[in-house]
Amino acid sequence: MSRGTAHLLTALFVVAAVMGYPSRRSATDLDATPRTTVTFDELSGVRRFSTHTLNYSTLLLEDDRGILYVGARGAIFALNSSDVTDGSHRTIHWEASPEKQMDCLQKGKNNKTECFNHVRFLQRLNSTHLYACGTYAFHPLCAAIDADRFTLPSRFEEGKEKCPYDPARGYTGLIVDGGLYTATRYEFRSLPDIRRNLHQRPLKTEESPLHWLNDAEFVASVLVRESKDSPVGDDDKIYYFFTERAGEETTSFFDKSQVARVARVARVCKSDVGGKKILQRKWTSFMKARLVCYIPYYEVLRSVCSLDGGGWASTVFYAAFTLSAQWRTMEASAVCRYSISAAPRRWCRCGAPAWLRECLVVWGRGGMGWPHSPLTPISPGQCITDRSRRKGYNSSQDLPNSVLDFVKLHPLMFEEVKPADGEPLLVKKNVAYSQLAVDRVRALDGHSYDVLFMGTGDGWIHKAVVVGSSIHIVEEVQVFRDPQPVESLVISHTQRSLYVGAASGILQGPLASCARYTSCYDCILARDPYCAWDGRACRATATADSTRLVQDIQSGNEGCWSSFGRVCVPAGSLPWKNRTVLQGDDVLLPCDQRSNLARAIWLLNGSEVPGAGQDRLRVGVDGLLVTDTLPQHSAASQAAGDMKVAYISAIVALVVLCAVLSAGLLYMSCLEKRKGKYILGEPRPSSVELQTVSANCLRKGHPEEEEEELAYPDGCLRIIPGEAPTAATSPVKELPAAGPPLPPPPPLPAELTNGVGALPNVLRKMNGNSYMLLQQQEEPLASPLYNTSFTEELSKMLEKRKHTQLVEKLDESSV
Numbered sequence: 001m002s003r004g005t006a007h008l009l010t011a012l013f014v015v016a017a018v019m020g021y022p023s024r025r026s027a028t029d030l031d032a033t034p035r036t037t038v039t040f041d042e043l044s045g046v047r048r049f050s051t052h053t054l055n056y057s058t059l060l061l062e063d064d065r066g067i068l069y070v071g072a073r074g075a076i077f078a079l080n081s082s083d084v085t086d087g088s089h090r091t092i093h094w095e096a097s098p099e100k101q102m103d104c105l106q107k108g109k110n111n112k113t114e115c116f117n118h119v120r121f122l123q124r125l126n127s128t129h130l131y132a133c134g135t136y137a138f139h140p141l142c143a144a145i146d147a148d149r150f151t152l153p154s155r156f157e158e159g160k161e162k163c164p165y166d167p168a169r170g171y172t173g174l175i176v177d178g179g180l181y182t183a184t185r186y187e188f189r190s191l192p193d194i195r196r197n198l199h200q201r202p203l204k205t206e207e208s209p210l211h212w213l214n215d216a217e218f219v220a221s222v223l224v225r226e227s228k229d230s231p232v233g234d235d236d237k238i239y240y241f242f243t244e245r246a247g248e249e250t251t252s253f254f255d256k257s258q259v260a261r262v263a264r265v266a267r268v269c270k271s272d273v274g275g276k277k278i279l280q281r282k283w284t285s286f287m288k289a290r291l292v293c294y295i296p297y298y299e300v301l302r303s304v305c306s307l308d309g310g311g312w313a314s315t316v317f318y319a320a321f322t323l324s325a326q327w328r329t330m331e332a333s334a335v336c337r338y339s340i341s342a343a344p345r346r347w348c349r350c351g352a353p354a355w356l357r358e359c360l361v362v363w364g365r366g367g368m369g370w371p372h373s374p375l376t377p378i379s380p381g382q383c384i385t386d387r388s389r390r391k392g393y394n395s396s397q398d399l400p401n402s403v404l405d406f407v408k409l410h411p412l413m414f415e416e417v418k419p420a421d422g423e424p425l426l427v428k429k430n431v432a433y434s435q436l437a438v439d440r441v442r443a444l445d446g447h448s449y450d451v452l453f454m455g456t457g458d459g460w461i462h463k464a465v466v467v468g469s470s471i472h473i474v475e476e477v478q479v480f481r482d483p484q485p486v487e488s489l490v491i492s493h494t495q496r497s498l499y500v501g502a503a504s505g506i507l508q509g510p511l512a513s514c515a516r517y518t519s520c521y522d523c524i525l526a527r528d529p530y531c532a533w534d535g536r537a538c539r540a541t542a543t544a545d546s547t548r549l550v551q552d553i554q555s556g557n558e559g560c561w562s563s564f565g566r567v568c569v570p571a572g573s574l575p576w577k578n579r580t581v582l583q584g585d586d587v588l589l590p591c592d593q594r595s596n597l598a599r600a601i602w603l604l605n606g607s608e609v610p611g612a613g614q615d616r617l618r619v620g621v622d623g624l625l626v627t628d629t630l631p632q633h634s635a636a637s638q639a640a641g642d643m644k645v646a647y648i649s650a651i652v653a654l655v656v657l658c659a660v661l662s663a664g665l666l667y668m669s670c671l672e673k674r675k676g677k678y679i680l681g682e683p684r685p686s687s688v689e690l691q692t693v694s695a696n697c698l699r700k701g702h703p704e705e706e707e708e709e710l711a712y713p714d715g716c717l718r719i720i721p722g723e724a725p726t727a728a729t730s731p732v733k734e735l736p737a738a739g740p741p742l743p744p745p746p747p748l749p750a751e752l753t754n755g756v757g758a759l760p761n762v763l764r765k766m767n768g769n770s771y772m773l774l775q776q777q778e779e780p781l782a783s784p785l786y787n788t789s790f791t792e793e794l795s796k797m798l799e800k801r802k803h804t805q806l807v808e809k810l811d812e813s814s815v
Contacts, residue, residue, distance in 0.1 A: 030427040034462060034476035035526060035597050038516075043477065045513060049084040050505030051075070051091075055167075057487040058122045059501050060130075063494045069130065070506060071119030076132060078150055082495055084508045090150045094119065096137035104137040114138065118167035121182070123175045131175060131198075133163035140165055140186075161186055162197055170217035174238065176270060183218040183240050192216040194240060194268065194283070201273045206282050212411045216244040216264070220304040224340065226312045233386035236270040241291070241304040241319065247412070261324055263291040263301040265417055269383035269396075276397040278404040284396040287381040289413035291319065293336040294423050299324040302333070305436040307450065315340040316420070318452060320433040333433040335454070335471065339420040380407045421469040432457040437489035437498070439511070441529040444541065444551040449529045451511075453498055455486025461500065461509075465529055467554060474528050479507050496542065514538045520550070520560040525595065527556040578649075581629055590623035604633070 049070075050056070058071030061081065068084060070077040076092040096104075096117040104115035114137075121133035125144055133142040140159030143152055164171045164184040173182040179199040185192045192213040196203045205212045220241045226234045246260045269285035291301065298321040306317050317338040323330055378393060380403050393399060419425075435455035442448050452471070454462040459480030464473040479486075479500055488501035491511070500507040512530030515538065517523040523531060523538035532541050532549035541549060550559035581587045591600040602609040602617075602624045609617050609624065616633070618625040626633055 030424055030470075031429055032426055032464070032471050032473045033596050034473040035595050036475045036516075037596060038475060038477045040478040040481045043479070043509075044516075046479070046507055046509040047083060047085045048505055048507050049077075049079060049089070051077075055118060055487075055503055056501045056506050057503075058119050059488045059490045059499060059506075060122045060124070061490045061492055061499065062124070063492055066494075068490070068492075068499060068506075069122055070501065071122040071132060071134075073116050073118050076119055076122065076145070079506070081492055081497070081499075084499075084506055092145070092150060092152055094132075094134060094143075094152060096139075100137040100139050103139070107138065109138060114167060116167075117141075120163055120167070120171050121173045123173070125175060126178075131180070133159045133173075135163065135165060135167050138165045161195060170219060170242065172218045172221040172240065174221050174223055176223050176236070176238065179270075181221065181238050181268075183216075183221060183242070185216075192218070192242075192244075194266065194286070201281075203268075203272060203274055203281055203283050205286060206279065206408055206411075210409055210411070212286060212288070213242075214245040214247055216242045218242040219301050222304070222306045222317070224306075224308075224312050224315055228312065233389070235383035235385070237267050237383065238270065239317075240266040240268075241301055241317075242266070243299070243301045260299070262299050263293075263319070263321065264288050265291045271384060272396050274396060275399065275404045278401050279408060282408075284399060284404060284407055285381050285383055286407070286411055287413055288411055290416045291338075292416045292418055293319070293321050293334050294419060295321075295334050295427065297324045297326065298322065298332075298334040302432070302434055303436040305438045307438050307440055309440065309448075313341045316450070318436050318438055318450075320436050320454065322432055331430055331432055333426075333428045333431050334424045335426040335428075335433070335436075335452070336419040336424050337421065337466070338417060378403055380410070423469070425466060425469065426464070426471040428462075431462075433462075434485045435487065435489045437491050439491050439493075443529045443553050444532060444546060444549055445553065447553075449553055451529055453489055453491070455489055455500065457485045458483040459486065459502065461486065461489075461498075463528075465527060465553060467527075472527050472556075474526055477509075479509065480504060496540075512540060514540050522594065524550065524552050524559045525556045525597075527553050529553055533559060580653075583629060583631065585629050586625070586627045587629060588623055588625050 053072050053075050055073040056070050060069040060071075061067075062069070063081065066081050068079040068081040070079060074093065074095040076094060078090040080086050080088050094117055096115065101111070101115045105111050109115050114135075117134040117136045119132055119134045121131070121142070123131055124147075125131035128147060130145040130147050131142065132145055133140060136159070140163035142157040142159040142162050144157075145152065162173075162180060162182055163186075165187060166185075169185055171182070171184040173180065175181075175198075180197040181195075182197070183192070183194040186195075191207055191211060192215065193207075194205045194213070218240060222239045222241075224237050224239060227236045241264070243261050243263050246262045266286065266288035268283050272283055272285045274281050275284050300322045302320045302322055304317055304319045306315060308315050317340070319336050319338065321334045321336070323332055378388060378391070378399060382388070384393060384395060388394075433454045434457050437453045439451045439453075440448050441451055450466040452462075452464045452466065454464065456462065459478060459482065461477045461479050462473050463475050463477070464471045480502055482504065484503050486500055486502055488499075490499040490501075491497075492499065495508075496511050498509050498511055500509070512528055514523070514528070514531035517526055517528075517531065517538040520533045520538075523533040529551075530540055530542070531538050532544065532546075532551040533539075534544055534548050534550075539549070541551070552558045579587065579589065589602075591602075593600060600619075600623075602619055604617070609619055616627045616630070618627070
C-alpha cells in the first residue's frame with residue numbers, strides 16, 4: 001500500500017470516527033436546534049452593569065444577603081442582586097501600583113491586557129470577611145476584606161501560592177472549612193499544582209520523580225460532602241477538572257510529534273495531612289482519571305457545573321467539551337453528564353501489576369482488601385474511614401511506606417470516568433460553549449428536570465432542559481451585542497435571575513420570559529419547566545396557581561385541549577393576506593415562523609404543495625416561490641361567499657383604477673390649458689398618498705374616520721398622507737405670455753433594478769411584485785414636469801414588466 005493511500009485511509013477513518021462515534025443515536029439526534037432565537041434587540045426584562053473597567057469574570061452570589069460580588073480588572077463591586085443597576089453598588093478600587101506595572105512591562109508583558117490587577121479569586125472567608133486574590137501585574141496578592149465596611153486592609157498577603165500570575169491561565173479555587181484549595185500554575189517557571197493553604201497543614205502535589213500533572217489547564221473544582229450521614233465515616237472530597245498532556249498511550253491517529261491533550265478529573269480528601277516520611281507535605285489521597293465523553297477528539301474541557309440533589313450520592317456533573325487542537329478548523333461542542341454514584345468507588349491505578357488491575361470488583365469491599373495483596377488492606381489513595389481507624393490508621397501519616405510509595409508512582413487510574421448514559425447529551429455544531437450553569441426545577445408532572453444555561457464564545461446563552469438522556473434547547477438568546485465569551489454564569493433562586501459575566505459587564509436576566517409565549521401552543525411547545533399555560537396566558541409556575549396550569553415537558557404536544565376548553569386560535573381562523581401580481585410574474589410568499597423547529601405546510605386550493613415542487617411551485621426555507629404565475633395559482637376558497645368577495649373586490653379595484661386614470665387625464669388636460677403661465681410665490685410641498693391596488697385596501701371614509709382606516713385587518717400596506725421634501729420644489733418666476741418656448745422636460749431617471757422606469761408623481765413600482773398607485777392631490781401652484789400621457793407611460797411599463805425577472809430582495813408578505 002502506498003504512503004498516499006495510507007494517509008487517505010487514515011483521514012477517512014478519522015472523519016468517520018468524528019462523525020460516527022460509538023453512540024446509540026445518530027449525530028442528527030444529538031445536534032439539537034434551539035426552538036426560538038432571541039436577538040439582542042428583542043431582549044426584554046434585562047439589566048446591565050458596567051463601568052470604565054473591564055473583565056467582570058469573577059462572581060460570588062450571596063443569595064441570603066441579597067448581594068452579588070463581582071471581581072473585575074482593578075476593582076471589586078458589591079451589587080444589589082435584585083437589581084444590579086439601581087445605583088446602590090459599592091466599589092473597591094484595587095489597581096496595581098505604578099512600580100509593579102513598570103516591572104511587568106520590563107518583563108515584556110502586554111500593557112493593555114496583562115499589566116493590571118485581575119481579580120481571579122473572591123469567596124467568603126468567614127462570617128465577617130471576604131477573601132480576594134489578584135494577579136497584581138504578575139505579582140499576585142491576596143487580601144481579607146471586611147464585608148461590612150467593604151474596604152481593603154492595610155496589609156496584603158503574598159499570593160504566589162494562591163493565585164496565578166497570568167490572567168489568562170486556567171485557575172480554580174475553593175474555601176472549605178477555612179482551608180484554601182486552589183489549582184493553577186502559580187509561577188512562571190513552576191509546574192501546575194493543586195495546593196491547600198490557610199490551613200495548619202499546607203499540601204501540594206508531587207513533582208518528582210513523576211509529575212502528577214502535565215501542563216494542566218484547570219477548569220473547575222467541586223466540593224462533595226461525602227462525610228454527611230456517611231455510614232462508613234467517609235471523608236469530604238474535592239474534585240478537580242482540567243485538561244492536560246496525555247502521559248499514557250493514546251489511540252490518536254495523528255503524528256506522534258503532536259502531543260495529545262485529554263480531559264481529567266482528580267480527587268483529594270479534605271482530611272489528608274500528608275505522609276510522615278514519604279510524601280511529606282504532599283497529598284497522599286491524590287488520584288486522577290481520564291474523563292471521556294465517548295466522542296473521539298472532544299478532549300478539551302471548557303466548563304463543569306455540579307448539582308447536589310440532596311445528598312452526595314445524587315450529585316451529578318455536567319461538562320462541556322470542544323475539539324482538540326488538531327481540529328481547530330472546526331467548531332463544535334459536546335455536553336456530557338456524569339453521576340458520582342455511577343463512578344467506581346475504588347479505582348485501580350495504571351502501571352500496577354496485571355493481577356492488581358482486576359481488583360476493581362472486590363477491592364476494598366466486604367473487608368476483603370486487595371486479592372492476594374502482600375501490602376496492606378488499605379487501598380492506595382483511599383480516605384481514612386471507620387474501617388481504617390479500626391485497623392489503627394487514624395490519619396494519612398499512619399499509612400505504611402509501601403502504600404505511600406505506590407501512591408507516589410501511580411497517580412493515574414486504570415479505568416476511565418464515563419458518561420452516566422453511556423453517550424453525550426448534546427453535540428452542537430458551530431458553537432463553542434465556554435460556561436455552564438445548572439438548575440433543578442420541579443415540573444407540574446411531579447418530576448424534576450435539570451435546566452442548563454450554556455454560555456457561548458460569542459455572547460449567546462442557550463437554555464436547555466434535560467429530558468431523559470437527551471437535551472431540548474428551549475431558546476438561544478444574544479445577551480451581548482459585541483461578540484465576546486461568556487466568562488461566568490450564576491443562578492439566583494431567590495431573585496429567579498441569571499447573572500452573566502463577560503469582558504464588557506454584568507447582565508442580569510430572568511430565568512424564564514414566559515410572557516414571550518403568546519399562545520397556548522407556543523407555551524406548551526416551548527417545554528420550559530419554568531412556564532405553564534393558565535387558560536389565558538403563559539405564566540411562571542413559581543408565581544401562578546398550579547391548579548389551573550398546563551404543561552408538557554416530556555413531549556410538548558399535550559395540554560391545549562383542557563377541561564376549560566380550547567384556548568388557542570384554530571388553524572382555520574388564521575388571517576388571510578392578499579397578494580396581487582401580473583400573470584407571468586414571479587412571486588415569493590414568505591412565511592414568518594417563530595419556532596426554528598416548525599415546518600410550514602403550503603396548501604393550494606386545499607391540496608398540500610409537495611416539497612419538491614410542482615407546476616412552477618418551489619417550497620424553500622424562505623417560503624413558497626411561484627414562477628410564471630397563472631390564474632390557477634390563485635388561492636381559491638371553497639365557500640361560495642369567499643368567491644363573491646373575491647369577485648366584488650376585483651370589480652371594486654377596477655372601478656377605482658378607472659377613476660384614478662380618469663382623474664389623471666383630467667388633471668393633465670387642465671395643465672395643458674395653463675401651459676406657459678408661471679406664478680410667483682412661496683414653494684409649497686405637495687401632499688401625496690400611496691396605497692396598494694387591493695380590494696381590501698381601497699376603502700375610503702370620512703375625515704373623522706381617518707384613524708380607523710389606518711388599521712387594516714388584512715395587513716395591507718398603507719402610507720398615510722405626508723409632505724414631500726421642500727427642497728424638491730424650487731421657486732419659479734412668471735414669464736410673459738409671448739416669451740420664448742418652454743425648455744424640453746428633463747430626461748427620465750435611470751432604470752430601476754427591477755426594470756421599471758421611475759415615474760415621479762405618477763406611478764411607482766414596489767420592491768416586489770405589487771404595483772403602487774401614487775395619487776396626487778390637485779395643486780394649482782405645481783408645475784408640470786412631464787407632458788407624456790399617463791396612459792402611454794403605463795402601457796410601456798406594463799409591456800416592459802412582462803420580461804423582467806424576480807428581484808433579489810422582495811417585500812415581505814405571507815399567505
